[in-house]
Structures are given as structure tokens and as C-alpha cells.
Amino acid sequence: MSAPLVFVLDDDAAVRASVLNLLAADGIDARGFAAGADFVRQARPDTPACLVCDMKMPELDGLDVASILARQGCELPIIFMTGHGTIPMTVQAMKAGAVEFLTKPVVPDELLRAVRDALALDEARLALRRELAALRQRHESLTPRERETMTLVIGGLLNKQVADALGVSEIMAKTHKRKVMEKMGARSLADLVRYAERLQISQARSR
CATH class of the missing domain: 1.10.10.10 (Winged helix-like DNA-binding domain superfamily/Winged helix DNA-binding domain)
Structure with missing residues (x-):
């Protein structure tokens, strides 16, 4: 299985660079995006992955991105970040499939823990998808x-x-x-x- 990959989606260049640097320092391969439209055009990698995503962005915000992924049948675990967290927003995020909801400025250790948990979840999901594909092939x-x-x-x-x-x-x-x-x-x-x-x-x- 290929190495895990983390997507970082945030229109704030400084925040995006900070998260990418944090992940790189921890030995995690990561790829940054400034706009939701650019990210949703990405093909789903055949490797454990997750998305670290800002909630508030121009054009496509975090919930829009989550909705598009759901329509695409993509179960990519999402870690939402926001500088303006509220209880209703947290509820919305969880309903959209978020595995974690962090408030900016994000505590580095909390983000790393959330990323590791999300990657472990996706690794398990990916293993199940591969097992099911193999079973279908045998049945065929x-x-x-x-x-x-x-x-x-x-x-x-x-x-x-x-x-x-x-x-x-x-x-x-x-x-x-x-x-x-x-x-x-x-x-x-x-x-x-x-x-x-x-x-x-x-x-x-x-x-």
C-alpha cells in the first residue's frame, strides 16, 4: 500500500503553509490547495488519505466541498478548521461527515492526532473496499x-x-x-x- 497522503485546503496561504510544514516535519506527505474547485477535481488516491479543510472560503466553502465529495461517492475523512466556530457550525460539520472539528489557531498536537486518526480510519475503509472488489471479482x-x-x-x-x-x-x-x-x-x-x-x-x- 502506498504512503498516506493528506490534502490541505485553505485559502489563507500562511495557514496552508503552516499546516503543510507541520505535516512534513512529522513525515506525512501532504498536498496543498487554495480553492475548493481545484481540490474537488483531484482524483481519489488509491492510498489512505484525508482532507484538512477550512470551513470559511470564497466560492466553495468547507461544507460545499464535503457535499461534492459525498455526491462523488468519496468517503474521504475530513478534518474541518475554522476561526469562527459555533455549536450549529460544529453540528453541520459532523453531519457533513467530519471526523474532527478544530478551532483556529489549531494546536499542532491536536491536528497531528486528528490526522493520524483520520488516516487510520481511511486505511481501514480502503482495505474493506479492496476486499469487496476482490470478492466481486471472484463471484463474477x-x-x-x-x-x-x-x-x-x-x-x-x-x-x-x-x-x-x-x-x-x-x-x-x-x-x-x-x-x-x-x-x-x-x-x-x-x-x-x-x-x-x-x-x-x-x-x-x-x-
Whole structure:
């Protein structure tokens, strides 16, 4: 996995430089942006990342940026900063998906802690996204008959019931089941059921 990356979005050049320098001193790779429009055009990196974002900016403010990211399906953790924090603003920020809300001037240790927590969160999310992508790829490798077998097996049907539902012999049903287990990388029925839940595959239950 590539090194973590932090995006710093603030129209105040001095604040932006200060945050970038703080992160660099802590060994964290960071990239600065002065305008929300420039940032939202950035492609989502395939690496753990987070956004340190000023709330009040011309044109696109912090909440606008969060809204655009949400529409793009981007779950990038956001750490909001503001020099004019209020309780309603904090509530708005949290509803927009903020993982932290800091008041300027930001305490360096608080910002570093928030960044580390956000990167850890995104690393976990990224791992789950990659795992789900791998599961989808395995499921796509199944033949139509094997997919049908999988829905029957995860529904708790016995081999004879699977065979009857498929209109094949019990030996053939066992063969289909074995191939499903192998292709899906499942070591047990519990594994297969868990993978099906992740893929939101419906179960076919016995009557």
C-alpha cells in the first residue's frame, strides 16, 4: 500500500503553509490547495488519505466541498478548521461527515492526532473496499449454474435439496458446491455466507 497522503485546503496561504510544514516535519506527505474547485477535481488516491479543510472560503466553502465529495461517492475523512466556530457550525460539520472539528489557531498536537486518526480510519475503509472488489471479482468468475448453487447453499439447503432444486444428481450438486467454495476462496460454509452478505446476495431457502 502506498504512503498516506493528506490534502490541505485553505485559502489563507500562511495557514496552508503552516499546516503543510507541520505535516512534513512529522513525515506525512501532504498536498496543498487554495480553492475548493481545484481540490474537488483531484482524483481519489488509491492510498489512505484525508482532507484538512477550512470551513470559511470564497466560492466553495468547507461544507460545499464535503457535499461534492459525498455526491462523488468519496468517503474521504475530513478534518474541518475554522476561526469562527459555533455549536450549529460544529453540528453541520459532523453531519457533513467530519471526523474532527478544530478551532483556529489549531494546536499542532491536536491536528497531528486528528490526522493520524483520520488516516487510520481511511486505511481501514480502503482495505474493506479492496476486499469487496476482490470478492466481486471472484463471484463474477462463477458460472451461472455455480451462482445458482451458491444462493442455494448459503440458504442452508442440504446437498440433496440443492440437487433437487438444480435438477441434477447429488454428486453433481456436490461438484458445483466444491467449485463455488474454491472459486470464492471460502474455507467453510460460514465463510461463504459472510462473503454473500458482503456482496448482498439473496439466499434461496428450503420450503
